[in-house]
Amino acid sequence: MVKLRDIAQQTGYSISTVSKALSGKGRMSDETRNNILSVAKSLGYTPDFYAKSMASKTKTFVLGLIVPDITNPFFAYLTRGVERACGEACLLVLMDSFRSLHREEQLIRAARFYGVNGIVVGNSRVNDELIDEISKYVPVVIFDKECKCDNVVSIVVDNYYGAYLATKHLVENGCKHIIHFGGTQELYVSLQRAQGYEAAIKESGLKSHIVRVGYAFDDGYKAAKKLLNERNQFDGAFCMNDLVALGVMKALKEEGRKVPEDAAIVGFDDDKQLCEVTVPSLSSVRQPVEMMGETAGKMLLELINGQSNTKKVIFSPSLVVRDSSARR
Amino acid sequence: MVKLRDIAQQTGYSISTVSKALSGKGRMSDETRNNILSVAKSLGYTPDFYAKSMASKTKTFVLGLIVPDITNPFFAYLTRGVERACGEACLLVLMDSFRSLHREEQLIRAARFYGVNGIVVGNSRVNDELIDEISKYVPVVIFDKECKCDNVVSIVVDNYYGAYLATKHLVENGCKHIIHFGGTQELYVSLQRAQGYEAAIKESGLKSHIVRVGYAFDDGYKAAKKLLNERNQFDGAFCMNDLVALGVMKALKEEGRKVPEDAAIVGFDDDKQLCEVTVPSLSSVRQPVEMMGETAGKMLLELINGQSNTKKVIFSPSLVVRDSSARR
DNA sequence: TCTTCTTGCGCAAACGTTTTCTCAAAATTA
DNA sequence: TAATTTTGAGAAAACGTTTGCGCAAGAAGA
CATH class of the missing domain: 1.10.260.40 (lambda repressor-like DNA-binding domains)
Known part of the structure; x- marks a missing residue:
């Protein structure tokens, strides 16, 4: 050089x-x-x-952001929010773990090594011990996951409430047999969503019915297909995310059921590109991801400047009603 | 501090x-x-x-990546590719211009100021002079746009060929009246795609029909709706991107036309989340975006190390046939 | 001619770390 | 007890810039 x-x-x-x-x-x-x-x-x-x-006098902060998969719109919006918080004052270093737990751990350690001023970790699967260790050296904000560690700020969305909202909406629309596609144990968020569903169902006096599926399009498709072939009827479906919802919708269409006339569907995440583009368009629970990202960035800056006294920020999701659950 | x-x-x-x-x-x-x-x-x-x-002895390179919109899957995949090229040796600083030309110019200038070792600029709208100026100070790789400047490497996809492929596919499927939705002058790529379409149409002896639209879902929807209401029939549509294609598909469905039986549709970009999830699934022209991103990163590193003698890398797109254009 | 101002440039400190050497004191071994 | 090794800690150079200050030489003014 x-x-x-x-x-x-x-x-x-x-x-x-x-x-x-x-x-x-x-x-x-x-x-x-x-x-x-x-x-x-x-x-x-x-x-x-x-x-x-x-x-030079003017110091520029460097913030690290670790995401499991930047091609997932959820994290793209998160990134955008954090970037917004950075403004002119910070540089944002993006690190993609490519969904590998190992690489994620590496990145978190590396972040310390690189000497970034702070990191935002998106929807992490690493255990709390590593977070705890790192947070001794570098301020950490963790996104979409609760973390008990000191000095770590959590940004979460109220999944329970979102699921409750969606299910209640189906109930109010007159659905009598509402299935929840989701509830895998693996992820904390899916557990919370299942619980929100249960609460709304219980309140309405209907019968709860959870079909455990993963989070891909095909998972929803196959599960619904199987159900319908077994003559298991349902007139409402609350799905743990939009992809699963679209899978269920495809199965319904193939079996000659009309959406929303025969069965109403609500997804979760409100991936705009997805929801607004299908026929019928998909109702979904919207998380203010970008704003959450911006908040994550801001909290991190506060943490770096040692002015933070917040431990956790909870955002409320909202329901976006589209054609797939239009009132009959 | x-x-x-x-x-x-x-x-x-x-x-x-x-x-x-x-x-x-x-x-x-x-x-x-x-x-x-x-x-x-x-x-x-x-x-x-x-x-x-x-x-510390080990210097870590810092690469800057400027994209117009990280929430667009195209740029998310690009980012991922560049990140892959970075590996352990580089830090990737992501900058989102939020589709603002002004901000993009700012970012490019800032990149020089921040002193990153090189930048990848994705699908830029800034004029060549600025690029030329900046490239005197910082190595630049420009993505999805041809650039005449010295010292600047361009990574592009052969849009002409992709459009040709798609149109030819429709011709071979027996379509007699194939419309191209796209061709706005604003973007270089859309021009190229229109030309590829024209070439294939000419070759087949059919009549060319281009409907100028933007690149959003609604653009495709409205244009197709208008056409159909004017009793303008068509049995094939090659659309400048996937969103427009889905808009056209929605219009066809609403007017009682079946896809692909009455009209076959092909999009461009092959946004997987989108194409595989709709009913019917959407045929599309696929660009190897992630690999292109990786190449962009590698070329930038070569440029930084002063070993580059490449001026331009052209990638070939391929056609992914799905249900929306299945042979009748 | 003598003073004051301007021009053109270099010296050296500073930025906040890391890291190699050095060295005294303590611990171990003979 | 004497020689050797180990341990704990500090001094100082280095990384590649920026920038305030100083200073000689020439220009301008009295």
């Missing part, structure tokens, strides 16, 4: 003169400046990021 | 001892280490990213 010193040697000027020539700040003759500039260019000089930041 | 010196003063140890205690590297008694650690914690010490990077 070519540095100021090299240019100084080439031109015969001092390092400081070279620096001033390049930044356009000092006093010098045009001849000198042009000379330096041309040599700098011919040598292919690029300033050292770190040295520059060190020496 | 609390620094090593502050901890040193508090504890009575030297700066170097404090540094070693925190990094866990030097030799010292457990008592000393714990003492230092606890004081560091109570003071809320966070290491200075820049100083750290400056002082």
Whole structure:
């Protein structure tokens, strides 16, 4: 890497003169400046990021963001929110764990090593001990997961309430047999959503019916297909996410059931691209992901500046009603 | 900001001892280490990213990636590809211009100011002069746009060929009246796609019919609706992207036309989440975005290391046939 | 001609770490 | 007890910039 010193040697000027020539700040003759500039260019000089930041007064914070999969819209919106919080004051370093737990752990450790000023961890599967350890060195905000560690701020959405809302909506629409597709034990959020569903069902006096599925399109499709083939009728479905909901919808169509006339469907996540584009469009529970991301960023900055006294921020989801659950 | 010196003063140890205690590297008694650690914690010490990077031997490159909208899957996949290229050796700083041309210009300038080692600019709308100027100071790889500037590497996909493929597929499927929804002048890519369409149509002896639309779901929907209401029949549609294609599909359904029986549809971009989830699933032209992103990252690294002699890399798209254009 | 101002440039400190050496004191071994 | 090793800790150089200050030489004014 070519540095100021090299240019100084080439031109015969001092390092400081070279620096001033390049930044356009000092006093010098045009001849000198042009000379330096041309040599700098011919040598292919690029300033050292770190040295520059060190020496100059204005410090730029660096925030790390670790997500399991940037191609998932949920995390893309999260990223956007954090970026918004960064504004001009911070640089955002994005790290994608590619859904690998191992890599996620690596990244979290690396974040400390790289010396970023703080990290936001999105929907992590790593255990609390690692978080606890890292948070001793670097401020941490954890997204979509509760964390008991000290010095760690959690940003979560009230999944229970969202599920309750969605189920209640189906009840009020006159559905008598509402199935919940979801409830896998693996993820904390899916548990909460199942509980919200149960609560609303209990309240209405109907019978609860949970079909355990994963979180992919095919999971919903196959589960619903099986159910329908077994002559298990249902007139309402609350699904743990939008993909599953679309899978269920496809199965219903194939079996000749009309949505929403024969069965109403509500998803979760409100992935706009997805929900608004299908026929019929899909009702869904919306989380204010981008705003949550922005909050995560802000909380992290507070944490870095040592002004934070918040431990947890809970956001309320809302129900977006579209055609798939329109009132009959 | 609390620094090593502050901890040193508090504890009575030297700066170097404090540094070693925190990094866990030097030799010292457990008592000393714990003492230092606890004081560091109570003071809320966070290491200075820049100083750290400056002082340590291993320099970490910093790559900047500027995208118009990270929530667009296309750019999410691009990001992922670049991230893959970064591996352990680089940090990726993500900058989202939020579709604002002004902000994009700002970011490009800022990238130079921040002193990142190089930047990848995704599908930019900024003029070549700015790129040219910046590329004097920082290596630049530009994605999805041709750029004549020296020292700038372009990564592009052969849009012409992709459009040709898609249209030819419709012709071979027996479509007699194939409309192209797209062709807005604003974007270079849409022009190329329109030309590819024209070429295939000409070759087949059919009549070309381009309906100029934007790139949103509603654009496709409204244009197709209007066409159908005017009794303008068509049995094939090649759309400039997947969203437009889904809009057209919705219009067809509403007007009682069956897809693909009455009209076959092909989109562009192959947004998996979208294409595989609709009924019928959508045929589309796939660009190897992630691999292109990875290539962009690699080219940038070569450029930074001064080993690049490539000026442009062209990727070939491929056609993914799904239900919306299944042979009748 | 003597003073004051301006111009062009370099010196050296500073930024906050890391890391290699050094060295006294304590612990171990002979 | 003497020689050796180990341990705990500090001094100082280095990383590549920026920037305030100083200073000589030339220009301008009296």
